[in-house]
Amino acid sequence: AQKITQTQPGMFVQEKEAVTLDCTYDTSDPSYGLFWYKQPSSGEMIFLIYQGSYDQQNATEGRYSLNFQKARKSANLVISASQLGDSAMYFCAMRESGNTPLVFGKGTRLSVIA
């Protein structure tokens, strides 16, 4: 069963606007972490933001915020004030408890338009 679902293969956003990238997840482990990574065309995986399952508040990192809705099992990424350099693939990922690997969604390609 797919554990991470990203339903938006591609998204367009106007420069300086905000955009939300969707992510839902599925796990029976009460302890887990949710991650968002940015992958530009160079291939490197750039860590953006982390949300722990027990965190009471939504995570924020600069222009990135994570809209964590635990009951709905969603962890959407919000990018505010989009910049041209934000154009890239974005992956949502989850890691369950213990030293376990990340499981990735299929990704969303974000294109920022001037």
Place this chain on the structure above:
Amino acid sequence: GAVVSQHPSRVICKSGTSVKIECRSLDFQATTMFWYRQFPKQSLMLMATSNEGSKATYEQGVEKDKFLINHASLTLSTLTVTSAHPEDSSFYICSASRDLISSFGQGTRLTVV
């Protein structure tokens, strides 16, 4: 945060030859590292879990004799693609975790001709 270094970043090899990819944790000791493969326009798929001092654990469908993983020290894991074929051409990337955050190497783009 944790720093992971991977090299080479890009390699072209002839069919039938072997290629070794190195993954180093620079500022921490990683008892476990993960190797992923990413085909064009697809997501990262876990290949294997590399455990320091013991055998790697491979995901279903990944040939352990073809993708040799060695984790001889707490800071170095290597992936060797043996007898490479064009279908092995892909982007290979390693990851290690420190505390809660997973850090990735820069990735290796392998082209087998």
